[in-house]
Amino acid sequence: MKTAVIYYSSHHGNTLKIAEKFSESFEGNLFEYKDVDGYNTVEYDLIGFGSGIYHGKPANEFLEFLDELPDVKNVKAFVFTTSGRGSEKYNIPLKEKLEEKGFEVVGEFSCKAFDTWGPLKIIGGKNKGKPDENDFRRVKEFANELKERLNF
Ligand SMILES: Cc1cc2nc3c(=O)[nH]c(=O)nc-3n(C[C@H](O)[C@H](O)[C@H](O)COP(=O)(O)O)c2cc1C
Numbered sequence: 001m002k003t004a005v006i007y008y009s010s011h012h013g014n015t016l017k018i019a020e021k022f023s024e025s026f027e028g029n030l031f032e033y034k035d036v037d038g039y040n041t042v043e044y045d046l047i048g049f050g051s052g053i054y055h056g057k058p059a060n061e062f063l064e065f066l067d068e069l070p071d072v073k074n075v076k077a078f079v080f081t082t083s084g085r086g087s088e089k090y091n092i093p094l095k096e097k098l099e100e101k102g103f104e105v106v107g108e109f110s111c112k113a114f115d116t117w118g119p120l121k122i123i124g125g126k127n128k129g130k131p132d133e134n135d136f137r138r139v140k141e142f143a144n145e146l147k148e149r150l151n152f
Pocket of ligand 1: 016
């Protein structure tokens with residue numbers, strides 16, 4: 001299965017760390033969203049799409065990138081976000097946009113990550129050291145479960 005991971009990460013590189021672990025686990029290509037020509041996405045069997053969360057949602061630039069993707073058939077996707085709260089609900093806009101384009105969304109992942117946004121800076125931020133080894137283990141488990149389910 002040809003796999004790619006495409007990410008947006010601007011605050012502390014948290015989402016990039018998770019994206020790197022996903023690309024290692026799937027032995028796939030890793031791309032920052034800016035470097036992707038959306039029309040190449042049709043070449044893949046599975047693509048992971050991930051972003052940090054800014055003001056309650058994935059980055060506007062990343063959502064715009066998804067809006068500009070071509071319609072696809074037979075391409076599976078999984079989504080992931082990193083945020084201060086770590087809520088899985090933050091994945092919803094990613095899932096919705098990808099499904100509009102015809103992707104089959106087969107999984108989602110979220111985790112808490114280092115956050116120094118706004119007043120948090122004064123107290124040195126929260127979730128220091130995250131994502132950590134435990135999150136990377138969860139990434140690996142997620143990837144292994146997905147590979148098994150999709151007969152990789
Ligand atoms: C401008 C800004 C707004 C943020 N808003 C939220 C938010 O609404 N909810 C939340 O849980 N985390 C929020 N965060 C924390 C980030 O989602 C978190 O640090 C994330 O891991 C950043 O990913 P990155 O390092 O890959 O950019 C915000 C961070 C910044 C810089």
